[in-house]
Amino acid sequence: MxxxxxxxxxxxxxxxxxxxxxxxxxxxxxxxxxxxxxxxxxxxxxxxxxxxxxxxxxxxxxxxxxxxxxxxxxxxxxxxxxxxxxxxxxxxxxxxxxxxxxxxxxxxxxxxxxxxxxxxxxxxxxxxxxxxxxxxxxxxxPGCFATAIQLALLPLAQQNLLTEEVHVSGITGSTGAGQSLSATSHYSWRSGNISNYKVLNHQHLHEIRRTLQGMQNSELPSINFVPYRGPFTRGILCTSYTRCSLSQEEAEELYNSYYNSHPFVSISKSTPDLKQVVNTNKCLLHLQKEGDYLVVSSMIDNLLxxxxxxxxxxxxxxxxxxxxxxxxxxxxxx
Amino acid sequence: MxxxxxxxxxxxxxxxxxxxxxxxxxxxxxxxxxxxxxxxxxxxxxxxxxxxxxxxxxxxxxxxxxxxxxxxxxxxxxxxxxxxxxxxxxxxxxxxxxxxxxxxxxxxxxxxxxxxxxxxxxxxxxxxxxxxxxxxxxxxxPGCFATAIQLALLPLAQQNLLTEEVHVSGITGSTGAGQSLSATSHYSWRSGNISNYKVLNHQHLHEIRRTLQGMQNSELPSINFVPYRGPFTRGILCTSYTRCSLSQEEAEELYNSYYNSHPFVSISKSTPDLKQVVNTNKCLLHLQKEGDYLVVSSMIDNLLxxxxxxxxxxxxxxxxxxxxxxxxxxxxxx
Amino acid sequence: MxxxxxxxxxxxxxxxxxxxxxxxxxxxxxxxxxxxxxxxxxxxxxxxxxxxxxxxxxxxxxxxxxxxxxxxxxxxxxxxxxxxxxxxxxxxxxxxxxxxxxxxxxxxxxxxxxxxxxxxxxxxxxxxxxxxxxxxxxxxxPGCFATAIQLALLPLAQQNLLTEEVHVSGITGSTGAGQSLSATSHYSWRSGNISNYKVLNHQHLHEIRRTLQGMQNSELPSINFVPYRGPFTRGILCTSYTRCSLSQEEAEELYNSYYNSHPFVSISKSTPDLKQVVNTNKCLLHLQKEGDYLVVSSMIDNLLxxxxxxxxxxxxxxxxxxxxxxxxxxxxxx
Amino acid sequence: MxxxxxxxxxxxxxxxxxxxxxxxxxxxxxxxxxxxxxxxxxxxxxxxxxxxxxxxxxxxxxxxxxxxxxxxxxxxxxxxxxxxxxxxxxxxxxxxxxxxxxxxxxxxxxxxxxxxxxxxxxxxxxxxxxxxxxxxxxxxxPGCFATAIQLALLPLAQQNLLTEEVHVSGITGSTGAGQSLSATSHYSWRSGNISNYKVLNHQHLHEIRRTLQGMQNSELPSINFVPYRGPFTRGILCTSYTRCSLSQEEAEELYNSYYNSHPFVSISKSTPDLKQVVNTNKCLLHLQKEGDYLVVSSMIDNLLxxxxxxxxxxxxxxxxxxxxxxxxxxxxxx
CATH class of the missing domain: 3.40.50.720 (NAD(P)-binding Rossmann-like Domain)
Structure with missing residues (x-):
């Protein structure tokens, strides 16, 4: 080699x-x-x-x-x-x-x-x-948002655990829109600014649904996705939640087991932040059980x-x- | 006067x-x-x-x-x-x-x-x-997130239209955390960074629920809120959605009617962005019907x-x- | 009125x-x-x-x-x-x-x-x-850089104290370049970035020299100006220094006296920063005697x-x- | 190896x-x-x-x-x-x-x-x-500013060409000040802000003078340095100028010759910007003859x-x- x-x-x-x-x-x-x-x-x-x-x-x-x-x-x-x-x-x-x-x-x-x-x-x-x-x-x-969201949900889909609606919000940096000049890529506009776009109708939902439905036996529920443009250049952070019967420990065990052999995915015990992965090929995940909901945070560098x-x-x-x-x-x- | x-x-x-x-x-x-x-x-x-x-x-x-x-x-x-x-x-x-x-x-x-x-x-x-x-x-x-979220939902509550779960994501600037020095207020950390916190358990939900329940006759559904820390100093942008029987036109009519006499709230026809309200006392709202969902974007300056x-x-x-x-x-x- | x-x-x-x-x-x-x-x-x-x-x-x-x-x-x-x-x-x-x-x-x-x-x-x-x-x-x-630099030097020129070379560096925000889209106004480029441009040949030197020469009896020395593009939207900060016989106290007295009747100019005793004037019509000045040099910092909002x-x-x-x-x-x- | x-x-x-x-x-x-x-x-x-x-x-x-x-x-x-x-x-x-x-x-x-x-x-x-x-x-x-300024001036000192005053301005990112929390490291303060500090009396001048005097036979002139804090995390950009008899071509030849065997230093023909070196161990230099002055821009990542x-x-x-x-x-x- x-x-x-x-x-x-x-x-x-x-x-x-x-x-x-x-x-x-x-x-x-x-x-x-x-x-x-x-x-x-x-x-x-x-x-x-x-x-x-x-x-x-x-x-x-x-x-x-x-x-x-x-x-x-x-x-x-x-x-x-x-x-x-x-x-x-x-x-x-x-x-x-x-x-x-x-x-x-x-x-x-x-x-x-x-x-x-x-x-x-x-x-x-x-x-x-x-x-x-x-x-x-x-x-x-794969697409950038699609990668971040799929990595958050793959272990659940594999176990047929995506049974109720999934709600996702995610924020992307400016490089996600490429180098063409536009109103929303102008520094004077984007600096210190936040906006949402394509709310509940982002095109990456196609590939996400294809993947997840391919893994699950049961019918895939709705996936509702709110994308944001953020004032930074690199990275995507997504927060996904869905009702899930797993406990915190069971969820961590599932995710650790699923990603154990995958060198670029890590499960963080503490609340992570985007810059832990910026300029790397890593994906960082964080799990939190809150009431009936399982919350999965996922973050990647969109260009890597x-x-x-x-x-x-x-x-x-x-x-x-x-x-x-x-x-x-x-x-x-x- | x-x-x-x-x-x-x-x-x-x-x-x-x-x-x-x-x-x-x-x-x-x-x-x-x-x-x-x-x-x-x-x-x-x-x-x-x-x-x-x-x-x-x-x-x-x-x-x-x-x-x-x-x-x-x-x-x-x-x-x-x-x-x-x-x-x-x-x-x-x-x-x-x-x-x-x-x-x-x-x-x-x-x-x-x-x-x-x-x-x-x-x-x-x-x-x-x-x-x-x-x-x-x-x-x-009122609290800052509480203001942004309530202004997004008041007209629906007044009409008893909050009948299904409400999903909210929102991003706040650094001044929301006050002037005390902390790891998440350090420039080297926060610049170009995004993180979520208090997912589904933010304290402002108390005052939001109190208000909305006080307006509605029927029982208030769950309100799920994902807050983010963003790399900017001033402002809050929230996106709220819930299943709602109103059409786009009916929703706009309802909101225009509700806020008509309130000088600080405007309904934007086009997709808005946070900096339209930064350093003002305004709240900007935007309505979008997407499938069964009504999406309401709201934005304010958190310090104003x-x-x-x-x-x-x-x-x-x-x-x-x-x-x-x-x-x-x-x-x-x- | x-x-x-x-x-x-x-x-x-x-x-x-x-x-x-x-x-x-x-x-x-x-x-x-x-x-x-x-x-x-x-x-x-x-x-x-x-x-x-x-x-x-x-x-x-x-x-x-x-x-x-x-x-x-x-x-x-x-x-x-x-x-x-x-x-x-x-x-x-x-x-x-x-x-x-x-x-x-x-x-x-x-x-x-x-x-x-x-x-x-x-x-x-x-x-x-x-x-x-x-x-x-x-x-x-007047031009934006020209305003910041002239306000730093007017009292010296009035007293015929600009006798040796003046050295100026200054940093401007992105709005100084207007709303046209260009490589240096692209968010992905400008965020977190610094560059200089038109070093020692910025066009605002014309109006600066016209003004200062008009005030001084003696011949005006060279004014060397290094402009920078900074990763922010509003404001200009300039640092000017020249050899000057005034003491710290004499300089402060001169500047306070000169600007006493001008409501938008203040002399700061402590080291100032740009955001003290952002979104205002003010100019802030700071004086520091360092060896033979008098250093004058000046800052304004370039759009105001x-x-x-x-x-x-x-x-x-x-x-x-x-x-x-x-x-x-x-x-x-x- | x-x-x-x-x-x-x-x-x-x-x-x-x-x-x-x-x-x-x-x-x-x-x-x-x-x-x-x-x-x-x-x-x-x-x-x-x-x-x-x-x-x-x-x-x-x-x-x-x-x-x-x-x-x-x-x-x-x-x-x-x-x-x-x-x-x-x-x-x-x-x-x-x-x-x-x-x-x-x-x-x-x-x-x-x-x-x-x-x-x-x-x-x-x-x-x-x-x-x-x-x-x-x-x-x-070496220190960070000291590295950036010395790399800009070494070839001149080696040729005994530092004979007249040198004027330097430079801007550093927030990581230069380390991880301790302070007023000037607070995100709400530093974001979108610029300030100067230690004008004409920065401590790195000691090591710069030691080096340059060690190379030159003749007495080293004054080096006047204006440091700035910039709203970014990584990097230093310096602009140095001094009267110099070299033409543009001679200066480029001197610098190319001096740095030819040094893998981390490059001479840029076009005006460079800081982010070309951020997250690398490189130093980028740019030369510009302007009237009697030779202007040398230099940039490095302060942490690398x-x-x-x-x-x-x-x-x-x-x-x-x-x-x-x-x-x-x-x-x-x-």
């Missing part, structure tokens, strides 16, 4: 998830970046766009694809990943890790594998189906465990590498 | 709510500040503590009470207001506006008036009971409509002044 | 300074807003753009000018003010307060009055020339004393109103 | 620099942490204090020293390092890396090596004297290149490891 070197290409390398992927892959012990594709920045140094990489890489963006890669990461927008695969005739031997939502679910919300562009995509949530990912050729990388970090975790699994390779990241902590 | 000058005293003037009250009263056209009491800062200029008041006032903190006041604001901590009134023999003619929670409710959660220290306290939420406040001698000023601004509003009502006197504040907006 | 009502028009009302001016004029006791002009937002409610004004005003933006005004505020961009006056034939009786830099100085940097568009513009820094402003017909409102607040202060002087009318603003403090 | 494992101990492990050192050493390929000393937290898990380390380490704080270490990091406060070494009789064979200022300079400001506690301390700025550090037994790790990262860099040099071992850190970037 020490000698293994995977050739990776990145499509859409000028955006936030592309940049974060570059930060990870440049330090990954088993990866060589073959090319970084960007239509808008082709011909320019990568560190012109991702300025923190000055001194770390002399790579240039290119608008030419190269087929001599083992894995291709698609960091383009929703809808653009499908179009890209339709227009390019890539060899089936190239593994695809798509960070968009294009192949996360299909309308039935029932099939385990999503087919499209002559490929079959496995939903890349390692804590749900690590073994399937190891065998996969193509990965649909919620996007590019999870993509690397999936790559590690696809190629038989250690799951944490290249992902032992120093938390920013402050 | 132009000539009326109310003599006001402040007890606990060195804290956040005391300072905010000073900022308001110094510019109030009908108020003369007789004294500002502080045990910890007695003998020092007020602008040593509230440094933004340099150039605005030459007042000094004192540890001596003066009885020649028309109204006394108690800006001391929870529990300390009751102790203060017990230990001082104040003439009953001095009106009291208490910003602590000491007289907001009693254990029965049923009586309209809370008795204590030989006084009767009216709960000072003008949008609930303006007429009672006008006739009152003593006011228990959630504390000192509402205290001045109550003072205006107690003394027959215009309700907005001294409270036409320029929003900070950014 | 109580009964005086000035009819005011605003051109460029949809930008940051236009919005701030609206916030001030809506509460000003002697002003009636006749119209708010905006090409981009004509026909829409003012509170669609300046959303904090919901509930405060039912004004609509218009693209039609009205001539029945006493004063017209120009809140358009640099260059656009001159073009506006060139294209419109406004009666000379309408007083103009221009917030752009178009009439602040001319190339000679020597004349006290700048002529243009058949008008004569007096530089509107009341602490420099209040009496000239009172007699003026048209005002060129650095723009719209000073514009209202100038209007008050133009019309013989009390200088503080409509400008007794509650600091946001936090 | 791959097999080398250095046994490291940390004294003062519960503070900010101690925590940051732990974050680095836990992932360092050649280090084994033998113990983490803390008087205040002895007996408690390390992740109780540094909560982001939950899941990364099962270490406990101890109040017992162990002598079987190769290197001991002192992360205690100024003054406490000297006391610690005086009271403990540590074998001379244990290498010491002291992060306090206790052995950075002595009163003469002239000697290359500072003696104390029977040890000789080499000033640990690798870009100044990498070879001396490699031969050293004990290291005095300004403290614990530099300490690890020094350890790498002391033990003959690759200079970047354990220090290839993913920037937080946002």
């Amino acid at each position: 020490g000698g293994l070197s995977i050739k990776a290409g990145i499509v859409g390398g000028a955006g936030y998830t592309g940049g974060e992927l570059l930060r990870l892959l440049l330090n990954h012990p088993n990866v060589e970046i073959t090319f970084v594709h960007s239509n808008s920045q082709a011909g320019k140094p990568v560190h012109d766009t991702h300025t923190d990489l000055l001194g770390d890489t002399d790579l240039y963006f290119t608008d030419a694809l190269q087929e001599e890669v083992d894995v291709l990461f698609l960091c383009v927008g929703h809808g653009a990943a499908r179009k890209f695969l339709e227009s390019e005739q890539l060899p089936a031997s190239i593994k695809i890790i798509d960070l968009s939502q294009d192949f996360r679910w299909n309308e039935s919300l029932k099939e385990a594998v999503v087919k499209g562009c002559d490929r079959e995509f496995v939903y890349g949530l390692p804590e749900l189906q690590r073994e399937s990912i190891k065998q996969a050729q193509n990965i649909a990388n 465990k919620g996007a590019s970090g999870q993509a690397v975790q999936n790559m590690n699994l696809l190629f038989g590498l250690e799951e944490q390779a290249g992902l032992r990241l120093k938390a920013s902590a402050f | 132009g000539g009326l000058s109310i003599k006001a005293g402040i007890v606990g003037g060195a804290g956040y709510t005391g300072g905010e009250l000073l900022r308001l009263l110094l510019n109030h056209p009908n108020v003369e500040i007789t004294f500002v009491h502080s045990n910890s800062q007695a003998g020092k200029p007020v602008h040593d503590t509230h440094t933004d008041l340099l150039g605005d006032t030459d007042l000094y903190f004192t540890d001596a009470l003066q009885e020649e006041v028309d109204v006394l604001f108690l800006c001391v901590g929870h529990g300390a207001a009751r102790k203060f009134l017990e230990s001082e023999q104040l003439p009953a003619s001095i009106k009291i506006i208490d910003l602590s929670q000491d007289f907001r409710w009693n254990e029965s959660l049923k009586e309209a008036v809370v008795k204590g220290c030989d006084r009767e306290f009216v709960y000072g939420l003008p949008e609930l009971q303006r007429e009672s406040i006008k006739q009152a001698q003593n006011i228990a000023n 409509k959630g504390a000192s601004g509402q205290a001045v509003q109550n003072m205006n009502l107690l003394f027959g002044l215009e309700e907005q006197a001294g409270l036409r504040l320029k929003a900070s907006a950014f | 109580g009964g005086l009502s000035i009819k005011a028009g605003i051109v460029g009302g949809a930008g940051y300074t236009g919005g701030e001016l609206l916030r001030l004029l809506l509460n000003h006791p002697n002003v009636e807003i006749t119209f708010v002009h905006s090409n981009s937002q004509a026909g829409k409610p003012v509170h669609d753009t300046h959303t904090d004004l919901l509930g405060d005003t039912d004004l609509y933006f218009t693209d039609a000018l009205q001539e029945e005004v006493d004063v017209l505020f120009l809140c358009v961009g640099h260059g656009a003010a001159r073009k506006f006056l060139e294209s419109e034939q406004l009666p000379a009786s309408i007083k103009i307060i221009d917030l752009s830099q178009d009439f602040r100085w001319n190339e000679s940097l020597k004349e006290a009055v700048v002529k243009g568009c058949d008008r004569e513009f007096v530089y509107g820094l009341p602490e420099l020339q209040r009496e000239s402003i009172k007699q003026a017909q048209n005002i060129a409102n 004393k650095g723009a719209s607040g000073q514009a209202v202060q100038n209007m008050n002087l133009l019309f013989g109103l009390e200088e503080q009318a409509g400008l007794r603003l509650k600091a946001s403090a936090f | 791959g097999g080398l494992s250095i046994k490291a101990g940390i004294v003062g492990g519960a503070g900010y620099t101690g925590g940051e050192l732990l974050r680095l050493l836990l992932n360092h390929p050649n280090v084994e942490i033998t113990f983490v000393h803390s008087n205040s937290q002895a007996g408690k898990p390390v992740h109780d204090t540094h909560t982001d380390l939950l899941g990364d380490t099962d270490l406990y704080f101890t109040d017992a020293l162990q002598e079987e270490v190769d290197v001991l990091f002192l992360c205690v406060g100024h003054g406490a390092a000297r006391k610690f070494l005086e009271s403990e009789q540590l074998p001379a064979s244990i290498k010491i890396i002291d992060l306090s200022q206790d052995f950075r300079w002595n009163e003469s400001l002239k000697e290359a090596v500072v003696k104390g506690c029977d040890r000789e301390f080499v000033y640990g700025l690798p870009e100044l004297q990498r070879e001396s550090i490699k031969q050293a037994q004990n290291i005095a790790n 290149k300004g403290a614990s990262g530099q300490a690890v860099q020094n350890m790498n040099l002391l033990f003959g490891l690759e200079e970047q071992a354990g220090l290839r850190l993913k920037a937080s970037a946002f």
Whole structure:
């Protein structure tokens, strides 16, 4: 494993998830970046766009694809990943890790594998189906809110314990909306500000429901989700609660047992805060029984465990590498 | 009314709510500040503590009470207001506006008036009971989260429409926790951070339930509240939802009708954000029907409509002044 | 004075300074807003753009000018003010307060009055020339950094004490760059970030030099200015130092004497911080003698004393109103 | 080198620099942490204090020293390092890396090596004297502002080009002041705020002058430094300027040549910003010739290149490891 070197290409390398992927892959012990594709920045140094990489890489963006890669990461927008695969005739031997939502679910919300562009995509949530990912050729990388909420609820779904309505609120940082300029990404607006959006109708509910219904025998109840935009750049914190017969001790035992073999998920005994996971690939969970309700807090870094970090975790699994390779990241902590 | 000058005293003037009250009263056209009491800062200029008041006032903190006041604001901590009134023999003619929670409710959660220290306290939420406040001698000023949540739900309770569980999430700025230094008030910790606390067991639920049950004929359902600490200084945003038979139009009509005569509450057609109300005494509401649920967003400045601004509003009502006197504040907006 | 009502028009009302001016004029006791002009937002409610004004005003933006005004505020961009006056034939009786830099100085940097568009513009820094402003017909409102730096140096210039190089560093919030979207106004970039720009060549040095040279008999030395962009929305803090023969006491006496009659400038004995002036029209100064150097710290809110607040202060002087009318603003403090 | 494992101990492990050192050493390929000393937290898990380390380490704080270490990091406060070494009789064979200022300079400001506690301390700025550090037994790790300012000026001093006054302004994040609670570390105060402090008399000037005078043949001019507290957690940005005969091209050539062999320093052609280095051990420099002045901008992460990262860099040099071992850190970037 020490000698293994995977050739990776990145499509859409000028955006936030592309940049974060570059930060990870440049330090990954088993990866060589073959090319970084960007239509808008082709011909320019990568560190012109991702300025923190000055001194770390002399790579240039290119608008030419190269087929001599083992894995291709698609960091383009929703809808653009499908179009890209339709227009390019890539060899089936190239593994695809798509960070968009294009192949996360299909309308039935029932099939385990999503087919499209002559490929079959496995939903890349390692804590749900690590073994399937190891065998996969193509990965649909989960959404950020979807990752945080699913990790909060997976153990309950596995035990058929999601029987009553689930209520979730969650707050995301500004990088979740990408680098495009908009009124809600303007510093003068967002600094010190809070707003909700897509209340009870966020698009990530599709992939969440697909996953959870796939695990449970019984009918899945409603999941009500209130998302907020927060005045910070990185991270997602969610609070989920539902009526549940488990005691505090039983719930902790269930969660510890479920996540015991998963290196990126920890259960915190004390009330956690978002910055414990910022700039890491970790997910932190906290359990609290309050009356009839079980409250599960979950937090991730939206660009890492919620996007590019999870993509690397999936790559590690696809190629038989250690799951944490290249992902032992120093938390920013402050 | 132009000539009326109310003599006001402040007890606990060195804290956040005391300072905010000073900022308001110094510019109030009908108020003369007789004294500002502080045990910890007695003998020092007020602008040593509230440094933004340099150039605005030459007042000094004192540890001596003066009885020649028309109204006394108690800006001391929870529990300390009751102790203060017990230990001082104040003439009953001095009106009291208490910003602590000491007289907001009693254990029965049923009586309209809370008795204590030989006084009767009216709960000072003008949008609930303006007429009672006008006739009152003593006011228990509401809590900040309690204000934001009640204003979101009052019209429904008045129509007996709170029949199913209510789910509320809300985020508060750092000034809500006062000026004491603590781990969660440290800049290095709180900047860019989010955490939840007192999930489903926040103390403000008492006064919320007391109010809403008092309005409804039918039994009040559970109110589940998830509070968050956010990385900003001023303001509270809450999102409440409950199953409700009203259509979007009916809900808007109900809320517009309810708040029509209340100058500090506005209904926003578009999705609002917190900074529309920061540094003002306003409450902004937004209604959204989503499936069976009615979603109500509400936002206030915790130090103003959630504390000192509402205290001045109550003072205006107690003394027959215009309700907005001294409270036409320029929003900070950014 | 109580009964005086000035009819005011605003051109460029949809930008940051236009919005701030609206916030001030809506509460000003002697002003009636006749119209708010905006090409981009004509026909829409003012509170669609300046959303904090919901509930405060039912004004609509218009693209039609009205001539029945006493004063017209120009809140358009640099260059656009001159073009506006060139294209419109406004009666000379309408007083103009221009917030752009178009009439602040001319190339000679020597004349006290700048002529243009058949008008004569007096530089509107009341602490420099209040009496000239009172007699003026048209005002060129100073720049934000220029205001902060001039207020730090005026007393020295008046005494011919600016004889050696002056070194200034200053930090501005994001609203100084206006509401246009740009890489440096993106929240994800600016949050937690610092950068310098236009080091030693900021354009405000022109108006600063014009003023100071106009006061001093001797030749003005170099003024070296390092501006920074800071992660906050409102305010400017500058630190200026120069070799100076005055002692600490003499300096304090000079500054106190100079600013004694100016209601918006205070000298702080203790080390001040920016938020003492945020959301007010104040300027705070602090003096420190350190070796041969006199260090002067100065701070203002860039949108108020650095723009719209000073514009209202100038209007008050133009019309013989009390200088503080409509400008007794509650600091946001936090 | 791959097999080398250095046994490291940390004294003062519960503070900010101690925590940051732990974050680095836990992932360092050649280090084994033998113990983490803390008087205040002895007996408690390390992740109780540094909560982001939950899941990364099962270490406990101890109040017992162990002598079987190769290197001991002192992360205690100024003054406490000297006391610690005086009271403990540590074998001379244990290498010491002291992060306090206790052995950075002595009163003469002239000697290359500072003696104390029977040890000789080499000033640990690798870009100044990498070879001396490699031969050293004990290291005095530089201060954060001192690192940023020295890296901006070293090439000039080496060429005897510091002949006229140097003017420096710099802004630091809140972690520079450590984890103790104080008025200026309170979130409600610091958020959105700016203040200066110790203007022209900051204590780091001692070590800066010692270094620069040691390099220059000619007398060192005054260095005037204006430090600011900024509303962010990590990082320092400094702007230094002095009259200099070099052209833009000559300056770039000098700096590129000087830093060519130093892996953590990069020269940016475009105007940089602080977040390019946050959460890394890098220093970024930018050069601008403006009239007679050469302007040098420099930026570092105060906890990494300004403290614990530099300490690890020094350890790498002391033990003959690759200079970047354990220090290839993913920037937080946002």
